[in-house]
Amino acid sequence: MERPILYTIEPPENFKQLLTLYESLGWNSLKLTVNDLKQMCNQSWYAIYAFDEQQLVGMGRVISDGVVTGIVCGVCVLPNYQSKGIGKEMLNRIIEHCEQNRVIPQLMCVESLKSYYETFGFEKF
Secondary structure (H helix, E strand, C coil), rough: CCCCCEEEEECCCCCHHHHHHHHHCCCCCCCHHHHHHHHHHHHHCEEEEEEEEECEEEEEEECCCCEEEEEEEEEECCCCCCCCCCHHHHHHHHHHHHHCCCCCCECCHHHHHHHHHHHHEEEEE
């Protein structure tokens, strides 16, 4: 039986886990440090984290003015945890948070993921 994934807005105690997540996806071409990632998340308007027990397995965030527009970015899941609905759950929670605050979610992603995000109602513009 699989353990339930915990979704929370509480950041990881150790952002080294986020660095590991980024590096597992090949997302660290900018050579971000643990402190860079911590600052990035702490300065986001909204961030959500997915944990399997104490292990960070996913995260996503929104950069926003908190009034009109929110840019959804950095939605990621560890490769071994992909295709289990974790990204979908995080994205649904991000969209819900934006809607509750009357912020229009807009998405920033690579072209290859366009069709995935279209299933959530996002359109290319």
